[in-house]
Amino acid sequence: MNRAELVKIIREKKSVLCVGLDTDLNKIPKHLLEEEDPAFAFNKAIIDATRDVAVAYKINTAFYEAQGLKGWISMEKTLNYIPKNIFTIADAKRGDIGNTSEQYARTFFYTYPYDSVTVAPYMGADSVQPFLQFEDKWAIVLGLTSNAGSADFQLQDCSNEKLYEKVLRTVASWGTPENIMFVIGATRKEQLQHVRSLLPEHFFLIPGVGAQGGDVATVCDNALNKDGGVLINVSRGIIYAGSGTDFAEKAAVAAKEYQQQMAAYL
Amino acid sequence: MNRAELVKIIREKKSVLCVGLDTDLNKIPKHLLEEEDPAFAFNKAIIDATRDVAVAYKINTAFYEAQGLKGWISMEKTLNYIPKNIFTIADAKRGDIGNTSEQYARTFFYTYPYDSVTVAPYMGADSVQPFLQFEDKWAIVLGLTSNAGSADFQLQDCSNEKLYEKVLRTVASWGTPENIMFVIGATRKEQLQHVRSLLPEHFFLIPGVGAQGGDVATVCDNALNKDGGVLINVSRGIIYAGSGTDFAEKAAVAAKEYQQQMAAYL
Numbered sequence: 001m002n003r004a005e006l007v008k009i010i011r012e013k014k015s016v017l018c019v020g021l022d023t024d025l026n027k028i029p030k031h032l033l034e035e036e037d038p039a040f041a042f043n044k045a046i047i048d049a050t051r052d053v054a055v056a057y058k059i060n061t062a063f064y065e066a067q068g069l070k071g072w073i074s075m076e077k078t079l080n081y082i083p084k085n086i087f088t089i090a091d092a093k094r095g096d097i098g099n100t101s102e103q104y105a106r107t108f109f110y111t112y113p114y115d116s117v118t119v120a121p122y123m124g125a126d127s128v129q130p131f132l133q134f135e136d137k138w139a140i141v142l143g144l145t146s147n148a149g150s151a152d153f154q155l156q157d158c159s160n161e162k163l164y165e166k167v168l169r170t171v172a173s174w175g176t177p178e179n180i181m182f183v184i185g186a187t188r189k190e191q192l193q194h195v196r197s198l199l200p201e202h203f204f205l206i207p208g209v210g211a212q213g214g215d216v217a218t219v220c221d222n223a224l225n226k227d228g229g230v231l232i233n234v235s236r237g238i239i240y241a242g243s244g245t246d247f248a249e250k251a252a253v254a255a256k257e258y259q260q261q262m263a264a265y266l
Numbered sequence: 267m268n269r270a271e272l273v274k275i276i277r278e279k280k281s282v283l284c285v286g287l288d289t290d291l292n293k294i295p296k297h298l299l300e301e302e303d304p305a306f307a308f309n310k311a312i313i314d315a316t317r318d319v320a321v322a323y324k325i326n327t328a329f330y331e332a333q334g335l336k337g338w339i340s341m342e343k344t345l346n347y348i349p350k351n352i353f354t355i356a357d358a359k360r361g362d363i364g365n366t367s368e369q370y371a372r373t374f375f376y377t378y379p380y381d382s383v384t385v386a387p388y389m390g391a392d393s394v395q396p397f398l399q400f401e402d403k404w405a406i407v408l409g410l411t412s413n414a415g416s417a418d419f420q421l422q423d424c425s426n427e428k429l430y431e432k433v434l435r436t437v438a439s440w441g442t443p444e445n446i447m448f449v450i451g452a453t454r455k456e457q458l459q460h461v462r463s464l465l466p467e468h469f470f471l472i473p474g475v476g477a478q479g480g481d482v483a484t485v486c487d488n489a490l491n492k493d494g495g496v497l498i499n500v501s502r503g504i505i506y507a508g509s510g511t512d513f514a515e516k517a518a519v520a521a522k523e524y525q526q527q528m529a530a531y532l
Contacts, residue, residue, distance in 0.1 A: 022366070062362060062369035068377045069338055076334075093362050095386060096328060097413045100288070103328035111334045120361060120386045122408055124415020142388055147363040149390020152436055158424045170418055 001087050001115045002136045003178050003227070006203075009055050009085060010228040014263035016220075017255060018056035018089065018205065020235030021046065021078060022063050027240055029247045039064070039074035042247075044081055046239050049252035053259035056087035056231050058205075059114075079112055087231070088114045089140065089205070095120040101130040109137045116140050118183060118205075121167050125174055132175045139180055143168045144195065146185025146208030168198055177201040181231075184223070187214035192222035196229075204230045209258075210237025216258060220265040228266065234258055267353050267381045268402045269444050269493070272469075275321050275351060276494040280529035282486075283521060284322035284355065284471065286501030287312065287344060288329050293506055295513050305330070305340035308513075310347055312505050315518035319525035322353035322497050324471075325380075345378055353497070354380045355406065355471070361386040367396040375403045382406050384449060384471070387433050391440055398441045405446055409434045410461065412451025412474030434464055443467040447497075450489070453480035458488035462495075470496050475524075476503025482524060486531040494532065500524055 010016055021043050025033070028042045035041040047057065059078060064071035082088055094104040094117060108117040109131075116138035119131055131139035144154055144164040154164040161169075168182060177199075184204040186192045195204070204223060208214040209232050216232060223230050238258070242250025276282055287309050291299070294308045301307040313323065325344060330337035348354055360370040360383060374383040375397075382404035385394055397405035410420055410430040420430040427435075434448060443465075450470040452458045461470070470489060474480040475498050482498060489496050504524070508516025 024369075060362075060366060060369075062360075062366045062373065066369040066372040066377055068342075068373075069335055072335055072338060091362075093386070094328075094359065096326075096357075096359050097411070097415075100326060100328045103326075103332040106332040107328065107334075111332055120359070120388050122386050122388045122419060123411050123413060124418030124420070126413050126415040128415075145363070145389050147389060147392050149363075149392040149394075152390030153388060153429070153433065154390070156424050156429075156432065158422050158429065163419070163422075163424065163429065166422065167419065 006055070006087055007227045010266065013053060013055055013259070014266045015053050015055050015259040016228050016230050016232050016262050016266070017054050017258050018058050018231040018233040019046065019050050019054045019238055019255065020058045020060060020207070020233045021239065022060040022235045023239070024063055025067070029243055029245065031245055037074055037077065039067070039071070040077045043074070043078040045248040046251050047081055049248040050238065050255040051083055051086065053255050054086060056089060057082050058089040058091045058233055060235070061090055061092040076112060079114065088116070090114040090117040093118050093120050093142070095123055095127045097123065098126040098130055101127050105130045105134065109134045116181065118142065121171055128171060128174055132179050137179070139175070140205050141171045141180060141182055143182035143184050144186055144191070145183060146187060146214070150185065165198065168195070172199060172202065177203070181205055183207065187218065189218055189222050192219060196223050196225065200225060202229070205233060206230050207233045210234045216261040220262060224265055232262070272321070272353055273493045276532065279319060279321055279525070280532045281319050281321050281525045282494050282496050282498050282528050282532070283320050283525050284324050284497040284499040285312065285316050285320045285504055285521060286324045286326060286473070286499045287505065288326040288501045289505070290329055291333070295509055295511065297511055303340055303343065305333070305337070306343045309340070309344040311514040312517050313347055315514040316504065316521040317349055317352065319521050320352060322355060323348050324355040324357045324499050326501070327356055327358040342378060345380065354382070356380040356383040359384050359386050359408065361389055361393045363389065364392040364396060367393050371396045371400065375400045382447065384408065387437055394437060394440055398445050403445070405441070406471050407437045407446060407448055409448035409450050410452055410457070411449060412453060412480070416451065431464065434461070438465060438468065443469070447471055449473065453484065455484055455488050458485060462489050462491065466491060468495070471499060472496050473499045476500045482527040486528060490531055498528070
């Protein structure tokens with residue numbers, strides 16, 4: 001999916017909601033465990049319940065990889081089930097030397113035809129560039145994350161700037177706002193304003209809303225741009241909104257509430 | 267595998283050779299493509315040809331993931347075929363927020379029972395610590411890599427040291443030389459001496475020998491410690507030493523040559 005198409009669905013749906021499918025077999029409603037493919041049964045119901053208000057789905061590959069082959073089968077069925085006019089993200093945090101990153105790009109753009117994949121920047125240009133060679137595909141590179149560990153390296157001073165600022169500035173120069181987004185796990189007003197001032201055009205994938213403490217209003221007040229320019233991810237706050245047989249209805253209500261908060265800004 | 271066991275096999279075999287199974291279906295001998303599982307057929311022959319001199323095998327997961335389910339099947343068969351007294355590395359470069367890193371640790375220590383997995387440090391402590399909770403399992407954290415892109419961030423000044431030095435020092439404090447190793451893609455004498463002086467006890471996984479330009483003598487002269495303390499990985503220089511029906515014999519010869527160079531130091 002290219003940028004114009006993404007912006008179009010944001011405007012049509014008045015939403016920047018990304019639903020995170022961090023599907024954990026220990027957390028899904030117990031009655032689904034009797035299904036042949038519990039993870040897919042859960043995801044299918046969540047997608048049906050949220051597709052009208054979601055502009056993106058983010059599949060956290062770790063939760064599927066941990067199940068071995070059957071996890072990859074659930075993941076592929078989920079990816080295929082997502083409507084083609086919704087943006088898809090493989091949240092896989094890959095990145096390696098060039099010939100290996102080429103294999104990861106092949107994995108998540110071809111073998112599994114996602115629109116985008118999250119990428120870790122530590123190994124530098126030749127680890128990111130292989131992800132930028134595919135038309136209408138995106139690398140979503142880690143900039144500033146929302147976890148406690150972000151202070152260990154990302155927030156350290158690095159030649160007159162923070163490491164994450166150097167990463168944003170440097171990685172942005174390797175591609176364009178048409179093929180690079182950044183993970184910005186900021187939840188504070190000042191951080192969001194600052195990052196937006198550094199990169200006025202780029203899309204940001206913003207986790208950390210809901211279970212991780214951020215809120216939609218602060219993100220929208222401080223990080224939107226003329227195209228929307230953000231994808232706000234909510235995982236646990238939607239997919240585990242309910243834990244009984246009405247989990248999908250509860251997810252629909254939660255997703256709709258998030259979308260309505262966003263609509264006021266779009 | 268714990269440290270004492272690893273040191274024992276290094277001493278017995280007089281070897282610190284790690285054979286990298288970056289098995290690319292476009293590069294393996296053509297006659298193997300007729301096999302039911304060409305990647306496994308290739309790996310099985312390489313393992314048989316090198317098991318007497320290798321102390322570790324490193325499986326580059328990207329090359330298997332790119333093949334989808336059949337790649338994961340080849341990978342699992344390969345892992346199961348590696349003798350239990352040889353150290354195994356999932357070269358997967360994972361790392362994410364805590365609850366997600368837990369899933370990756372489960373993937374590579376339990377679903378696929380490797381001894382170790384390579385980990386990217388950008389997201390900090392809570393992204394690495396889940397890999398340190400398993401007895402006799404190891405996180406091999408990216409320190410300094412050998413690719414051109416290492417200059418982009420790893421070699422940048424960061425509060426009076428290089429970023430990779432801060433990573434080594436900080437990550438080392440999260441565990442012990444019994445459960446953390448580092449990827450050190452150094453090929454120059456000064457770098458190797460410097461990194462060894464920073465971390466006298468830790469094991470280093472050293473890629474970059476062979477196709478990437480490094481040599482065994484420089485590594486052994488400058489980075490060995492009393493326990494060996496290095497695993498020198500060679501991938502293309504061994505597994506693609508030949509391209510015909512005698513590829514395994516060629517691999518055996520190449521591996522033996524590397525081991526004999528190492529034996530002079532051990």
